[in-house]
Amino acid sequence: MTTLSLIVDNSAGVLTRVSGLIARRGFNIDSLAVGTTQEPSLSRITIVVSCDEATVTQMVDQISKLYCVKSITVLDKGTAKSRELMLLRVQADAQNRNDIIGICNIFEARIIEATADSVMIEFAGDLEKEAAFMSIISQHKILELARTGVIALAKQQYI
Secondary structure, three states, X not given: OEEEEEEEEOOOOHHHHHHHHHHHOOOOEEEEEEEEOOOOOEEEEEEEEOOOHHHXXXXXXXXXXXXXXXXXXXXXXXXXXXXXXXXXXXXXXXOOHHHHHHHHHHOOOEEEEEOOOEEEEEEEEOHHHXXXXXXXXXXXXXXXXXXXXXXXXXXXXXX
């Protein structure tokens, strides 16, 4: 998987132009997240794609030609920190509630709502940690699930 971080104009239609360009080329987007930056006139688009290096190069070249794109950076695991937020509702009764709480403690997830028969969990982490969490928590019945998509920033170089 490759993560692309784009700085773009914060204006209507920009996301459509970028995602449309990718779709027209037949590439699939695995994750897409958009939000304004510290500069209100700019947005950051984080796109995760599964393709080879030559395809990534072609994609970067094509996206760079859009007038609304100010910069594009290819991020990899070694040069960036990435996170995804997930909310999930898990069936939790008297028999399994303590087990679910223990899983949440191990993965630093938070229970943000509890009812008599379920809990809502907030989880944030990188894709590997998320996969490990899901492999364990999915032993319990997941009632609902929502994910934000991956966001990422390049690491700073330390002196």
